[in-house]
Amino acid sequence: MTTEGAVDVEQSVGEGSRLRTVGGHAVLIVLSVVCVFPIYWLYATSLRAPGDVYSLSVLPWPLSLEHYADAFAKADILRMLINTTIVAVLTALGQLLVGLLAAYAFAGWKFRFQKLLYLMFVGTWLVPFQVTMMPNYVLLSRLDLLNTLAGVIVPTLCSALGVLMLRQHLLGFPKELLEAARMDGRSSWGILWTVVVPTLRPVLAALGILLAITAWNEYFWPALVLQRSNDVVQLGLRSFMGTEGNDWGPLMATAGLTCLPVFLLYMVLQRHIVNAFVRSGLK
Amino acid sequence: MVAGLLVESPAGEGVARPRSAAAVPPARAVWWRRALRAAPPYLYLTPAVILLVVWTYRPLAQTVQLSFHSWNLLPTSPIREVGFANYERLLDAPDLGASLWQTLVVILGMLPFTLVIPVLVGLLSRRVRGRAGAVYRALVFAPMLVAPVAGAAVWQWLLDPSAGIVDKVIGSPVNWLHEAGTAQIAIIVITGWHIVGFAVLVVSAGLTGINPDYVAAAGVDGASRAQATRWITLPLLSPTMAFLVLMTVLLSAQWTFPLIDTLTQGGPAGATTNIYYLLWDYGFHSYDAGLGAAAGVLFFVGFVVLASGLVLLSDRLSHHDD
Structure with a gap:
């Protein structure tokens, strides 16, 4: 019930807890990518050269401000x-x-x-x-x-x-x-x-x-x-x-x-x- | 309740108010002074209350009144009284039932985004803190800040049947926004994308508020991690979850409105017309003010019943951490 108890629990599952932390990062990374991708794609498309609009390359290159x-x-x-x-x-x-x-x-x-x-x-x-x-x-x-x-x-x-x-x-x-x-x-x-x-x-x-x-x-x-x-x-x-x-x-x-x-x-x-x-x- | 904080401090008066003068006051002065003493809170409330009355409660009353009339919104055309005819027309037409069904579909479709994913992600990522945690929070929250119309524009591009990246990746030209089966799914997913990060943050705020000693104590008593989550964390999280459900039920259809208006206009063939869009359609596309008002009144009554029911229910179900 005290902090000592909490520390005990943490130690007894040390290996599992590291795995769990990694898992937590993985879940959040996936969610972050899903959330940010449309925003990224919006700006990526807007910065492509007019001929490249339909390109699927992840990086918009060469950059162009022509659409703006x-x-x-x-x-x-x-x-x-x-x-x-x-x-x-x-x-x-x-x-x-x-x-x-x-x-x-x-x-x-x-x-x-x-x-x-x-x-x-x-x-x-x-x-x-x-x-x-x-x-x-x-x-x-x-x-x-x-x-x-x-x-x-x-x-x-x-x-x-x-x-x-x-x-x-x-x-x-x-x-x-x-x-x-x-x-x-x-x-x-x-x-x-x-x-x-x-x-x-x-x-x-x-x-x-x-x-x-x-x-x-x-x-x-x-x-x-x-x-x-x-x-x-x-x-x-x-x-x-x-x-x-x-x-x-x-x-x-x-x-x-x-x-x-x-x-x-x-x-x-x-x-x-x-x-x-x-x-x-x-x- | 700290009300009464400033009770003794009427506007413009200091502590030096002469007591003796109040001892033998003429009746009128007492009345005047009492009014002055009571005035400040009402004066501070005046602008807000005027705005509320003019822009919320007056129109609500007028909508009720309008629902018994027939009018096409033109100032020059006559307003005729028609009794309950609007309500009869409304209940006879198939639109209302269909739009209520679509509203329900939207609400149920939103729950994975506002409740299931956030709770799962919240539980799985409890251990992620510090700088990395702050970065993830910043990223998942970003869609909430994207204007709905901009969100609609970018998703229209992502889902474009000939050039959009979604169809190119899955390799088949699905016309997501213009087919009855998929349009509603698309609207739900786009709305879910806007809101999911916000819900995740609400859940993790709720989880941070739970005292870790409870779970630790259960661990000492031999409970497994899953048991501790099921029997301790989730019940303690129930007020947060109740809030998320309430928010979903009351606001889902509202959130979809800008998307529907810009992407599908309620179509194809009414497949995405929920109750909010129907109200808009009656009033400002069909110019049938009476019918729109009648739908609005029915909808408002249903909304009040639903909301009070949910509040009562969540009060009863919530476990409080006292």
């Missing part, structure tokens, strides 16, 4: 990337702000209808998007927000996930800090910005990145709002996908560009991004 040039010539990809960045950043910032204020209320006070209001947030998970899309579409068209980026951003500004995760963190917030700030005679608004936000900065950053990546990859809502235009990369990419006779090189180049910002972010902040996603799943 082609993609840029066919569509205004730069503008799409900028638009998508605007949508992702504003959505994430808005969701963080709205979520932080709501979570602050839930964690900091006891008030009437608290349970009911909390259930309102949890309940959004039970309302599938497809059930609300028609009335929302009609409202957007009345507000003249169809085919605008604002129409993509505004309806998504309240993220129940953000509220619930921030509330969880705020409930674990050191009470002494708040107590001290209150003794200083600061208002709750002041405490939020001078005590809570600076302390929660890593949490806010991780959640912000999660929300921004989600917004960047979002397809359903932009497809509905921006019906006739292809203002964000996901839709631009869709317009590249013909039903038959695809031009695979430029298509892969566009798909590669669509994913590139997220992957760059991932390379820099790998651990934080994985943790944010897994934790969002566990809570």
Whole structure:
């Protein structure tokens, strides 16, 4: 029952345990290859010379950027990337702000209808998007927000996930800090910005990145709002996908560009991004 | 429950609130002050609640209302009240049953990717830690970050019947996405590819949370490794597994939507039309708002029943490590 017992067990099966470790590596290597191969093939195809697109050689050689040039010539990809960045950043910032204020209320006070209001947030998970899309579409068209980026951003500004995760963190917030700030005679608004936000900065950053990546990859809502235009990369990419006779090189180049910002972010902040996603799943 | 943390700290007021003034207050001032004291949480909640009401609960109510009307979504055309006609039409048409069946197929088809493979991989690779473990984690998680449309594009290329690498490797030109038998399989595999790494990480997080002393103790008592896994590790992992099942049931069909919309458009011959795609189709392809709304209402009710059932079930089945 103690660590000593654990050590005994380890030693008695020393040979078997080494085998097991090797087996573990093997399983993970196979899974990693399966997971990464499509991504690798995407970039490999996009970097082949136009004549080599159908080649099955694993290494794309000679390298060529021609498909990228082609993609840029066919569509205004730069503008799409900028638009998508605007949508992702504003959505994430808005969701963080709205979520932080709501979570602050839930964690900091006891008030009437608290349970009911909390259930309102949890309940959004039970309302599938497809059930609300028609009335929302009609409202957007009345507000003249169809085919605008604002129409993509505004309806998504309240993220129940953000509220619930921030509330969880705020409930674990050191009470002494708040107590001290209150003794200083600061208002709750002041405490939020001078005590809570600076302390929660890593949490806010991780959640912000999660929300921004989600917004960047979002397809359903932009497809509905921006019906006739292809203002964000996901839709631009869709317009590249013909039903038959695809031009695979430029298509892969566009798909590669669509994913590139997220992957760059991932390379820099790998651990934080994985943790944010897994934790969002566990809570 | 740390609620009430800031209870005594209404906005704009410090500790210097004069007690004596409250002793003989005029009635109106008391009312006003009490309102002010109670206001802050509601004020902080206002933006979020307004957004929820406008973009989630108002449309939900309107969908219910719309399901009793006939309308083609054009602002200029009239909206007629039709009673339960939409529901009757819905239940008479074969679409609904077929799409529910396809939804079930998707959910069952997803379970290997969200539960079976992750648990197996998690158990087999418990000993892999450190730098190598971090690299594997980074790699298997990557597909989760690929935008669904980009995933659809690359898989369309991999599965292309004339030039795709999959058919070249197996040596026969299967038209995966345009044959009724294989299209649904392809959609499930692509969705599974997106999500499997995430599920593996959730399982390994769950496994790390289990106290190793339990298994060690069982070993001391003479239990074999397989017995320890079956009777100790798996039961302790059951909350994680319950979460994964819940996630699969509630979200599988949702995840497939961008793939279906870009790759098969619900075809061939409706073979990949699940309930989510049907709702989209009624509303925005057939412009039959009433029928779409009726399907949405039925679907929402079913969803609530299913979700509450699953939550109750998982509460009952889960063993907790106390």
